[in-house]
Amino acid sequence: MNEVKEISKENNSKGIKPVEETSDDMKMLDDLTSSEYKWGFVTDIESETAAKGLNEEVVRMISKKKNEPEWMTEWRLKAFRHWLKMEEPTWPNVHYPKIDFQNISYYSAPVQKPKLNSLDEVDPELLKTFEKLGIPLEEQKLLSGVAVDAVFDSVSVATTFKASLNEKGIIFCSVSDAVKDHPELVKKYLGSVVPYTDNYYAALNAAVFSDGSFVFIPKGVRCPMELSTYFRINSMDTGQFERTLIIAEEESYVSYLEGCTAPIRDNNQLHAAVVELVALDEAEIKYSTVQNWYPGNKEGKGGIYNFVTKRGACRGNHSKISWTQVETGSAITWKYPSCILQGDYSVGEFYSVAVTNNMQQADTGTKMIHLGKHTKSTVVSKGISAGRSNNSYRGLIKIGKNAEGARNYTQCDSMLMGDRCGAHTFPYIEVENESSKVEHEATTSKIGEDQIYYLNQRGIGTEDAVNLIVNGFCKEVFKELPMEFAVEAQKLLAISLEGSVG
């Protein structure tokens, strides 16, 4: 029978304390910053995994497995051929051994019945897994009011609330279903924001992507609930390549959440996703991510390489795309959720908290491309580095020639905890229009001893004080998250930086 095993957590927090630490505060900080990953279990489930390696046959096989039409297979092959011609980029401020792309399995799926009609038919092990992760897959949890698409390894296993969304004309399903059921929409929008020629990992994703979520909000509809996808990597040596496509027609609104976890493994796994958003006239898309892939252990062994291309196009006038991300996991995070502000008066927002601890590396930020007139963008990025990690903000603000009256405000603050970590900022600002206004601000500091002292004096322990200060530091971003997520994000932040404080 299948079983859910809990991998025993390595407890070596005492082993790595720096020798030179002197004050009690330092000790406390170190205790706080060395905690464990809580989602590291493996689900022992029968799954079908493709042999390692990548060639045209594999691409064809994936396409065939998904019963895809001819045009889709061709698109994948084109992307694959283009990928072969590209070189792996080396410009980010992260370091890792070269990835052997032939040593990865590009397809893994839990074995299941061909077509699921209700959640009762889903493998109970799977349900248990998601239950354990706190994901409300069962529809009886109506109160939570969140529609969920769960992606296990590479395939979507369940989508909830499908029917009630259908009534409003909202399509929320896996991308593979969308290819079958709504080919005209997929054809029109897939690859229109992130073409397969965009970058190395986008090309790879286009060739081998296995599943993902598809959302279509018709004209004038306000999506009544939060839509959510939960990504879970389970199998060993597999790469996860999912693709999300969200289309918001005129005057529609949708809020979308994304969460991710993975089991503890000693070797690194690759996650290269692509997310495309399209907002037409007066539409608004809010995209929130809580990324908590396995970050590797304290010595930097294992963990997920999270190389993601996320981009939204504000095609219509007065449209708005807002990215909020809380990045706590992954050995290496490398992503830049971007907005192309094409429509006049369109708005782009980016709120980010990136936390790195131990040996984690993060190179993340955003791109705001202002093309339309009177476009506005706001960027708020908070980076926290602890342990021996490196955290970089890299952003581009580009104001095109015709972007009259464009406005940007950027703020990136970094906080350093400990003297072996690094915080870096690489903001690029390119302005070609004189009537625009661009502001950029960045600061770097550590948690002030005076702040801790002040809180101590009021009877708040150092542990709680640090928690309080960090939360205050990130508050601007957390307030942008949907309520349920904000609570989770705060907890996650506390756990990834701290031990027992919740």
Next chain:
Amino acid sequence: MTGKEFYIDNFKIFQEKLNGESKSFLNEIRKDALKSLSELEFPTNKVEDWKYTNVTPILKQNFVPAVNASVPKITEKEIQSYLFQDFDCHLLVFINGLYSEELSIVGQLPKGAVAGSLRNLTKENPELLSKYLNKISITDNAFNALNTAYALDGLVVVVPDGIIIEKPIQVLYLNTNDKENVLSLPRNLVVAGKNSQVSIVANYRGAGEKIYFSNIITEVFADENSIVDLCKIQNETDDSFHIEKVQAIQKKNSVFNHYNITFGGSITRNDINSRLDGENIETHYYGLYMVNGKQHVDNHTFVDHAKPNCMSNEVYKGILDDSSRGVFNGKIIVRRDAQKTNAYQQNETILLSNKATIDTKPQLEIFADDVKCSHGATVGHLDETSEFYIRSRGVPQELAKSMLIRAFANDVIETVKIDPLKEQINHMIFEHLHRVEIKTE
């Protein structure tokens, strides 16, 4: 034959011209540099540090190294028209990068202090030079190698321990030639000993019918407790090319103030680098770029905080008119040991025309936790509400704009320590941007 081959080929002619000087220690450095010149490529847009500056227009032309070219005749009266006036100074004049003894008025320097030409000092005091020359600057690209390969003349200032040079040293670098396109290659060295102080005004000017290319390296060594002010005002002709690299090393308790004011040049590129190699060091960078037409100005600054308790402050401001283009890249590194560092950086740009563009990249890389670092960058236009306010007081529009420009530039200009110089820089702003001038009493 273009670019690199031309310069490598001309090296032989250059060596023959040296006539005996080729036996100096400097010639070994030149030969090494020629070797790296043949190995290195001139930077392209693919190189991150040169992403926004295309140097092809410079490489399309062949510039004759000044020593191989004809010598223009300049009178003392002409020189006067290029100088900054109204303050006492030691004057050194370089024509196309070569020292002119008869036009310079060095005057009386404190005992042991040296302010002269590299060419003369190579003969007179090679021991002193060999201690510092080419020890501070590292060859990063073919432009650096080109300067070193042809290193012959330039400013040398050596201030011994405990000496203060009271009067500023004004150095006029005049580039002019009516017959050939000239390559001017000043190689400057400033050494300030312990507890010493020196202030240098580097005045880059251009004239003549032909275009020219200044490719400069300036090395600065500031020993313990020294104070070095280096004020560069570049007002060359609008069709010439100007590339300078300043490399400074600072020791304990020293202060280095660098002013970088750019008006002229078709393509201007400045690399200002400091290594803060001791505790309690102060570094100040002030920059002002006021360009128009099709000018392109690129400022790259780099402050390397290697030791604790240091402070750096950087203010760069620019006004871009017509279809000019500005580039700013300010990098601050705070290394692991450099605790208690304070590093600030500010870049502000105003675009006066809808064809002007700016690419700015303030960059922080921080590896120490107990630091205070911040940077800010803004891009905008002259504030309409301020303009309206001034105009509502009966001030004509053009004058109101000038007032705002002047106020914007003032953050940088007021930091200049020589008062008469401030007024003359202010005048240059309006003259260069063709704006109504504000007279101050």
